[in-house]
Amino acid sequence: MTGQAKTAAKTAAKSAATSAATVVFRRGAVVALASVFLVAGVVLSAGLGQLSIAPTEVVGSVLRSLGLDNGWAPTGELIEKTLWQIRFPRIVMALLVGGLLAIAGAIMQAIFGNPLAEPGVVGVSSGAAVGAAASIALGLTFFGTWTTAVFAFAGGLAATFIVYSTAKANGRTESVTLILTGIAVNAFTGAALAILMFAGGSSAREQIVFWQLGSINGSRWTEVGVVAALGTVSTVIALGFARQFDLLALGDRTASHLGVRVERLRVVSIVVVALMTGVAVAFVGIIAFVGLVVPHLVRMALGPANRWVMIVSLLGGATLLVYADLLARTLVPSADLPIGILTSLIGGPFFYWLIRRGRRSGGGWA
Template identity: 55%
Template sequence: MTALHTAASERAPGRLTARVALFAGLGTALVLVCLGSAALGQYGIGLADVAASTLHRLSGPLGLGHPVGDPFAESALWQIRMPRVVMSLLVGAVLATSGALMQGVFGNPLAEPGVVGVSSGAAVGAAFVIVAGVDVLGQFTVPTAAFAAGLASVLLVYLLSRSGGRTEVVTLVLTGIAVNAVAGAGLAFCMFFGSQTARDQIVFWQLGSLNGSRWAYVVSALPFAVVGLTGAWLLARRLDLLALGDRAARHLGVDVERLRLTAIVLIAVMVAAAVAFSGVIGFVGLVVPHLIRMAIGPGHRALIPAGMLGGAVLLALADVVARTAIAYADLPIGMLTALVGGPFFFWLLRNTRARAGGWI
């Protein structure tokens, strides 16, 4: 679809109604999922108590609402559950938005944040400090190593794929595949030489989990998420123009190389920060943007904010299932998203091939 067609579709009354309905639905779902996630767990807290306590905290000097009557429940709510809920919202919004950016920049419906090596690089960084037993930053040692290694991997992909002052999409993809393969070998190396305890930690980290989320982690990831999400929204119009192709976008005044670099940097920063605290969580960046496009079309000015909400809702809901599906067990959230995303990815492959008449 061209940028002109996209703009025209955005003005269509039916499309506008669909967008209003989608945003209203996602906003309502976000509130309900957050309250439900905070209420559910091994120690049950009523929805009304969660809502009243949240209102009390947010209202400040106005004094609205009230704390939970049971001090233990109040402490569990705000020291254990709420940090996890907020972290799930941040990570979900970041992954979905990054997926939309990747698909817009690469012009490929199958692109997702892992293509540029950020997740595999972060996994190697985390595995290395786990195996080496490094603990210089205390509880932030593994997240910091994962964040730095994720950024380094993306930088390496970009530098290796750059030639003649430009980066071609195909070269970026192929370079990302190569770096992901090397990172996989590095991860296997760490697991081979690590102790059994270290191997268990690495495997659990790779599967993704929000267990152990704390306010300190949320505060650390929040600035990177805000910068990345804001930057993605600001790039929306130029991403629509990029849909015309590199040459046409340049004629319309888009600096394609700068746009591509900016998008990759934003993806690297916010995904590295999210993965550093949650581990590897796949398919959110692939599934959510496509579901949003099916509902309201491909225009990025609506796709990106809707993707933020959709990703937040999806991951918060997945986290509820991870905590409550099996009593006294916390399932890896990456496993749950893969169970949903895998079949969707297969359907997407089949659907894309059927529409295109084969791969070009």
């Protein structure tokens, strides 16, 4: 090897090492920043409200629950009940639902190869809401207390398969057809929800309106436990598919040659997305655009590596929904705004910007 070639090889190796170090640093910085915002949001959300609680008391109460005696812990019983019976269940539910919706969006963007794919945009959330609303309006109790969650899962799964089967043509997923099918599914589910509201009693109508607007108000620890259990299982499965998602980005044919069973991967991923979305919608209603905004911003910051996209999307989605819920509780005095309204106010303009940006750049990823 000539001297020039050796110098070029060393320069290339050094450049690659520098690039890898930059990527590692960027990932660490993003995770650290998201974690700081997340912790700050949790403390703020626990402390702010009609009963104001100091941040030190919030931290002290958590430490005491872990068996660590400290001078910060609140002495009043009212504060403890407010934290552990009202605010903490709501906060944990916001963390779980935000994280699950963000990961679900990341998975859909990976398997469809489309940055516009998201559970709400393509009708998965509304399909799950119809399933939940049907169980309420018709008074179904086949699975006991799990009936609403099971029907929400079934509705989300059905909507996802409809979108997938319609958008697929000649072995590939058509992006335009994907969005158009999502619009059609959302229109149909909107009509179905209206029919269920008309057919149901006054109590059923109130609950169906809840599904349409979305709210984390009134979350209970038993519901949090269900979301946490199913969310953990589906997240672990999704992370296990991260490498196959990376290969899928090379194209179906190339991924297949590299050992990926493409159709099976998509079908299992669809079930995982339906599970995540269904369990979230079953307890808090439709919360749109979290799965669109968060994964896309994460891809812009960290690149296309799906394992990191899903991990950071989990943090980002949880952070976004905690702050959105905080605004829902405190923006209007003595009122609790539907959280779905706030996320739509954020996601709607972002969706428009994303479409405009895609047209200027000729489409594709960020």
